[in-house]
Amino acid sequence: MGKVGERTLARAPRRLRVWAGMIALGLILLLAWDFIAHSLELGWQGLSRDLSGESRLYWPDAPVATVAIFAHMIGGAVITTLALVQLAGPVRRRWPVLHRWSGRVLVAAALLTGAAGLIYIGLRGTIGGLDMSVAFALYGICVMVAAGQAVRFARTGQFARHRRWGLRLAILALGSWIYRMQYALWFMATGGIWVESDFSGAFDLVNIWAFYVPYLIGLELWFRVEARRPEPVWTG
Numbered sequence: 626m627g628k629v630g631e632r633t634l635a636r637a638p639r640r641l642r643v644w645a646g647m648i649a650l651g652l653i654l655l656l657a658w659d660f661i662a663h664s665l666e667l668g669w670q671g672l673s674r675d676l677s678g679e680s681r682l683y684w685p686d687a688p689v690a691t692v693a694i695f696a697h698m699i700g701g702a703v704i705t706t707l708a709l710v711q712l713a714g715p716v717r718r719r720w721p722v723l724h725r726w727s728g729r730v731l732v733a734a735a736l737l738t739g740a741a742g743l744i745y746i747g748l749r750g751t752i753g754g755l756d757m758s759v760a761f762a763l764y765g766i767c768v769m770v771a772a773g774q775a776v777r778f779a780r781t782g783q784f785a786r787h788r789r790w791g792l793r794l795a796i797l798a799l800g801s802w803i804y805r806m807q808y809a810l811w812f813m814a815t816g817g818i819w820v821e822s823d824f825s826g827a828f829d830l831v832n833i834w835a836f837y838v839p840y841l842i843g844l845e846l847w848f849r850v851e852a853r854r855p856e857p858v859w860t861g
């Protein structure tokens with residue numbers, strides 16, 4: 626076998642990983658699309674017309690809370706989509722300028738989503754009461770911290786740390802969709818036991834944490850596995 630053939634063979638598993646990664650990202654985008662579109666549409670409706678009587682999140686007498694919650698939906702739709710773009714290795718390698726600009730928009734939208742969500746929680750609380758408010762507020766803080774750290778380490782050229790914070794941000798950005806997916810899967814599996822309309826059921830109380838905490842822990846464990854290897858296991 627010639628040198629070119631050997632090199633091709635050596636690169637095959639990596640190529641396979643890249644393709645598998647791209648297919649997985651495409652699949653997630655497809656699955657998340659309805660939620661992204663719903664979030665964009667509801668966000669825009671809430672900012673552009675009176676939704677009194679149509680949405681319980683619209684408060685005619687509390688314009689700051691109303692603007693915050695609907696603006697956060699638009700920011701949220703942007704970060705759910707751009708997290709997937711940022712994860713695509715070929716995009717990062719072939720179009721670094723696109724990666725940088727998409728990253729800047731992602732960070733700005735993440736800060737907006739987190740801050741607006743926190744403002745709404747501070748002013749109105751959530752439908753699930755204190756438990757949900759605490760879990761969602763911590764989620765918002767995590768989103769903002771991850772966004773800030775990812776951009777900070779990119780600017781100072783600390784790319785290993787930038788990558789780790791970028792991955793944390795991506796997991797968090799997908800969290801809101803994961804929250805709904807876990808409800809959908811739970812309903813498919815059990816018909817919806819331990820789910821209450823006021824979000825006080827056992828499943829509700831687990832899911833307010835389970836849409837982001839276990840995934841963040843899993844990612845940290847993954848980083849530890851990677852640290853024992855000579856090069857990152859997954860670079861997309």
Ligand code: HEM
Binds near residue numbers: 664667704738752799
């Ligand atoms: C990651 C992207 C996010 C997207 C796409 C998103 C989208 C949405 C959507 C569409 C709703 C309305 C649900 C409905 O139709 O009733 C909602 C509700 C809400 N979101 Fe987000 N969100 C995101 C992130 C966040 C973050 C980071 C926070 C916390 C700071 C947050 C806090 C809230 C709160 C407090 C509510 C209202 C809960 C209630 O019903 O009382 N969201 N979100």
